[in-house]
Amino acid sequence: MLLCVVGASAPIRISGLLTDQPELSPGPLIEPMPKYDPALIEPKWQAWWAEHDTFRSPRLPAGRKAYILDMFPYPSGDGLHVGHPEGYTATDIVSRFERMRGTSVIHPMGFDAFGLPAEEHAIRTGTPPRESTERNIATFRRQLQMLGFSYDWSREIATTDPSYVRWTQWIFLVLYDTWFDREQQRGRPIAELPIPDVVKDAGEAAVAAYRDSRRLAYQSEAPVNWCPALGTVLANEEVIGGVSERGGHPVVRLPLRQWMLRITSYADRLEQELDSLDWPDSIKKLQRDWIGRSTGAEVDFFLPAAGATEAAVAEAYGQWKQNRAAGGYPEEPPGDVLRIYTTRPDTLYGVTCMVIAPEHPLRVRLTTADSAAAVEAYCEAASHKSDLDRTDLAHEKTGVFTGSHCIHPLTGQPVPIWVADYVLASYGTGAIMSVPAHDDRDYEFANTFGLEIITVVEPLVGESTALFSGRGRAVASGPYTGLTTEEFIPQVGADLEAAGLGRPAVNYKLRDWLFSRQRFWGEPFPILHELDDAGEPTGVIRPLEPADLPVPLPELTDFRPGQTPDPPLSRAGDDWLFVERDGKRYRRETNTMPQWAGSCWYYLRFLDPTNDERFIDPAIEQAWMPVDLYVGGGRLVNQGMILGEMEFTGYRAATGGWVSAGEQGAADAAMKIAPDQVEKQGEHFVLRDAPQVRVESRAYKMSKSRGNVVNPDQIVREFGADALRLYEMFMGPLEATKPWSTAGVGGVRTFLDRCWRLVVDENEDSLTLAAQVTDAEPTDEQQRAFHRMLAKVTADIESLSFNTAIAKMMEFVNFATPQQQRPRKMLGGFVTVLAAFAPHLAEELWSLLGFAAPVSLAAWPEVEACWLYDQTVEIPVQIQGKLRARVVVPADADAATIEAAAAAEPKIAALLAGKQVIKVIAVPGRMVNFVVKG
RNA sequence: GCCGGAGUGGCGGAAUGGCAGACGCGACGGAUUCAAAAUCCGUUGCCCGCAAGGGCGUGUGGGUUCAAGUCCCACCUCCGGCACCA
Known part of the structure; x- marks a missing residue:
């Protein structure tokens, strides 16, 4: 630390911004910067964290663990909107908090990158979807990093990565190779399917057909919405009044060969497992209605x-x-x-x-x-x-x-x-x-x-x-x-x-899931259709071997849909489309998988993102799962849970199973939201009825009602990332729909400025610690203020009540600002707490105060209970339940004492004069109430 | 229609059955300034009052309780989800 002490009580001049460790130096010296300038300190600390791998998670947790998962974003061309950072900031605060408490935290981020918009962009512009997707991911990554989220970026995945596609396709093969045993209520390999004698007698083709009729992944003719004018298949939501939402062209329902997943086999089991889940009843009911038995x-x-x-x-x-x-x-x-x-x-x-x-x-x-x-x-x-x-x-x-x-x-x-x-x-x-x-x-x-x-x-x-x-x-x-x-x-x-x-x-209302799309930008199926000598399909299907995976997407120049519902992949070159195996000729499956094929298991791959041998190492999964905190969409939870469950069952069946039967209940609920704090909040919080939809529509309303999109880049430029993070958390409880208000961002920015001035003297020409910062021991009053703030913030983070936590920190700053002696110890403690919410500013102040970076990994302070209670308390005195006066009594005074003190209060005494006191309720430490007659 | 959730100042929102309105925004006043911005310090639910003080207040109407924003009943409004599943 390059401190130059000019005088005992004179301002401390700081000529270097950071610490005395050369390798920790942030690089070129920045010009004197007495004002809080997030544009300078935020990129500096983001670079520092990246350079030092500050947030890298261990392969396996040591001690207490916390898997803190975010919603898997679709990297749209518009970049992040202000709705995204809300949930992400909430989980980031908990991640940072847990890390500082010594918990092994895993907090990853990745991209759900297959999907329609990239394909439509490709159709319009001719840009291959992979190109635009990579560009969009780069934008998202930049924006997420700009906000200072403490992700372990070494675990970043995208569903479009060939190494990820490989395992999505592998999971499909497992589903294809699995049937559901009703008696045992679990999936088993298709080879173990008992074949009835009548079927056996009917020959090999009959046996094959019988197996196909039981596989978890199967083909069927399902009606789809085909719009001839647009040359595409539409989702139900895209069809309004029998015509396409875009363009108003007629749409017909016609049956097409489709891949389906036999989720209905699991309906009973899913419903039963709901009983054992520790979820709020309203969510269980929602799930139950959805299954609709x-x-x-x-x-x-x-x-x-x-x-x-x-x-x-x-x-x-x-x-x-x-x-x-x-x-x-x-x-x-x-x-x-x-x-x-x-x-x-x-x-x-x-x-x-x-x-x-x-x-x-x-x-x-x-x-x-x-x-x-x-x-x-x-x-x-x-x-x-x-x-x-x-x-x-x-x-x-x-x-x-x-x-x-x-x-x-x-x-x-x-x-x-x-x-x-x-x-x-x-x-x-x-x-x-x-x-x-x-x-x-x-x-x-x-x-x-x-x-x-x-x-x-x-x-x-x-x-x-x-x-x-x-x-x-x-x-x-x-x-x-x-x-x-x-x-x-x-x-x-x-x-x-x-x-x-x-x-x-x-x-059941629950239907089997339609698993195929007539689209380009999705995972190809690892399936071959056998052809006869004339080149016509024989109806025989051959799954690829795991070693053949991943099946890449073919290179196409024209992504436009055709005149028939044939998928774009059917126009791929012969070298992709036709395959020979064992002397037989095959045509590849040309449907692709839906977007959720990749996104439904992302939370597993995060734990072991580079494994080439398996889609996840069972030991790693057992150590990190289940997810401890997830702030995101109920709908995602629905589908994620159930598909995850289904794949798991298939997976266990295929591999002989590594989760013992007794543990299944816990392990099956892939998206189970476990920690106590979530339960305290109950349905208000993480398990909102359909939060994903709400989050999306909120962002929509925000941007729509304002006539333009609120762009996080602009907010960060104007106020800083810490201010944006704090604002998103401060404006109300996490679960509520909140309107965006740029003025509100200014309010929290003022708070950050005040934090800055607690430590820095802005009136000096160069960066100088405020004269009030001393090495004195905190006074009793300061201890009380600090520990009360600490206790409240600690409890509020645990219950995800970030708005009230921030309010308490503001109160503390309001208290500390007029203090003429601001002990370094107290400020250090405050900055540690602040670090969970406004990490960049906290790092900077931490260094300025002379502590070794990073505060992000500093120990969360212990609450010292002795500072939480006063010697005396002021309690209300009521007559007939109406507040009439207040008295100050010893905190530990018993009922009789406070009753006497209350009765002796002059105003109360006057009001009670001539009245008959029927009853007195005196609650020690709380209040006194006189019930009178006359 | 069915199932949830929520109604608190000008606004966002606080409040284990025990002082309603924490904290912030906005507004108003003061200090500082030649002046302004910024900053710091105050005031700010509504009504009556010069004041002391008093009255009224958490969607509406009832109820329980010494005491209700909080619990119970009925209703109103808004939001969300599900919705011809036989």
């Missing part, structure tokens, strides 16, 4: 041959029932039945029509010649509606009669079959029995089309109404009449099962 029954309705006479129908129906009674209920619905799912099999006698989804496979067959034109027109129109349109708008019921009937399995009566888009093809069996008297939607439908309404349930109490969807007692229900709903459902379920006409069933 419902129980009920499947029932088959007999479909007579078209045009058969009444007698022939009766005959065939009788035969069918006999066969069913003998052969039981078939796994898959045969062609002669319409299978429906209902949660209320007790309303079977109230069925007045059947309704199938427009996409129902039997639709064409069930449509009679007379009705064909109307049904076709209806379904054509429905295909132009996205799922969103069908559900979003006013639920006006539409539909059309197919012209045919089925036979009621209990009454033998014919029931008309309609097509209506309020029935979703993707749920249950895609067909329902309509019971207008006891279902809102069916009631509306029946009213719209003048269908019969038959009441078969009456409320247990009160009057019967035209529409009653509650539970009650059965009427007009044949042998079941008189049963309550609770008795009826199991009874009829058992009867239907015995008769082979139906069975109890469970359904």
Whole structure:
């Protein structure tokens, strides 16, 4: 330390800015800088931290550990907006705080870099997505570093890195090679799938097909939103009112071969595991609703041959029932039945029509010649509606009669079959029995089309109404009449099962995940399609070997979509597209994976980002997981948790498992948010209902309402990074939606200026410690002020209440500013606390005070409890609960003492005179209340 | 429609059932200055009052309690999520 002491109590001149260690010198001497100038000190300390690897985390934690994870940002071309640094600053404060308390902290950052915007940019400009993505990442990295976040940058990853893509593709291979064992409730290698004898007997192709039907990753024909004019497939959100959001072009729903993930296999297990998770009930409920488990029954309705006479129908129906009674209920619905799912099999006698989804496979067959034109027109129109349109708008019921009937399995009566888009093809069996008297939607439908309404349930109490969807007692229900709903459902379920006409069933709102996109900028699938001699696909699929990974993206010059929904990769050169293996010719899969394929496991790769052997070393994972703090989106938690879970299960299955069964509960919850402080905040905080959405929309509102984007670069230039960080934390609790106010940044900047002046004399020409900075011991008053501040800030960081922590630091500065003696020891302690929030300024002040850098790794001060309590306290005195006076009493005075002191207070004595005191409540150390009469 | 969450000064927001409005912004006053900026020190919920003092105040209406922003009931408003899942 190059200090030149001019006089005992004279200002201390500092000719070097830092310390006496030459290797720590920040480089060229900076001109005298008596004013707080973040533009100088912030880059200086960022460079220092980088040079000294200040925030590098160990490979394995030593002692207490904290995995502090941020939202995985998509590096958009616009760079960071002011919404981003909020969560990032919060986690950075905790990271710095924990580090200073000696915790092993891992706090990484990376980029979720696949995605649509880069591709659209490529289409517009011809720039390859990789180029623009790398440029955008560079901007993001620069901006994040500019804000002084204490990331371990040596762990930076991007989902687009070939070394990362490799493992994303590898995970897919594991999923492809895994089936879900319902009995054991876990994934197992496909080779262990028991093959039924009937399948075995049918030959190798049948066995392969059977396996394919059980794999966690499988192909299916799923409807997508195809916009011919834009030449692209659109997400549901991009389709509004049947036309594309951009351009207003018509959109059709058409089935395309897609890759799916069989998450529904996990529905029960996920729901059960929710019980064991230590999450707020509201979040659990959200999750539970999302899984949407419902129980009920499947029932088959007999479909007579078209045009058969009444007698022939009766005959065939009788035969069918006999066969069913003998052969039981078939796994898959045969062609002669319409299978429906209902949660209320007790309303079977109230069925007045059947309704199938427009996409129902039997639709064409069930449509009679007379009705064909109307049904076709209806379904054509429905295909132009996205799922969103069908559900979003006013639920006006539409539909059309197919012209045919089925036979009621209990009454033998014919029931008309309609097509209506309020029935979703993707749920249950895609067909329902309509019971207008006891279902809102069916009631509306029946009213719209003048269908019969038959009441078969009456409320247990009160009057019967035209529409009653509650539970009650059965009427007009044949042998079941008189049963309550609770008795009826199991009874009829058992009867239907015995008769082979139906069975109890469970359904989920949760759907299997669509895992493929017809896009360029995503991970290619490590899958080959076998071709025959004519070059046509044989339908045989061959996964690549792990050694073949990563499959790179081909070089394309034209990223534009084509006239058909063929993915851009199908236009790749032959050298990429066609592959030979074992003398057979293959064509690569040309779909790509969705953005979340890479982003759902980023938190694992951070722990072991350069591992070439595995996607993560199990020992490392076991040591660092679970994530201790995550401030980000609930939606991300949803999908992250569940996909993470699914991949984990697949992973364990594939590798023989390294997580013992007993530990699964804890390890499975990949995004589990563990530390106590989060629980204290409960749902208000980290586990907000859908914080990601809220954060995004907040940023949107901020920028929209102000008419321009608030750019962090500009704020940092004007006020400094420390001021921006502090502002984001100070304006309110973390979970609240806060409007951006540039004036508020000025307020916290003033606070930082005041911190600066506690240490530096601004009136001198050169950088000079303030004359008040001394080596004296702090006074008792100073000790009290400091330790109270310290205790509050420490507790507030633990509960993530940064706004009140900052308020307390401001109070401390307000206290310290007029102090004529400001002991170096006290200032050092304050700067240590400040370092978690405004690290650049803190480092600078720390050095100026003569301590060895970095304060970022200095020990967090211990709270000395003896300074937290006064000898005396001032307590309120109330009469009838109204504040009338205050008295000063010893802090440890008992109830009788303070009561006496209160009664003796002149004003109280005057008010009590002539009144009868009925009761006195005296709480030691808190208050006294007199209850009087008269 | 269903499920959450929230309503406190001009504004952002504090407040284990025990002094409502910490802290900051804004506003006002003072010191400093030739003057201003900056800085420092004050005042600042509303109403009545020269003052001492008093009254009213946490979306609305009830309730529990010696005591309610905080707990209970009903309602209003806003925000968020889910939403034709049979």
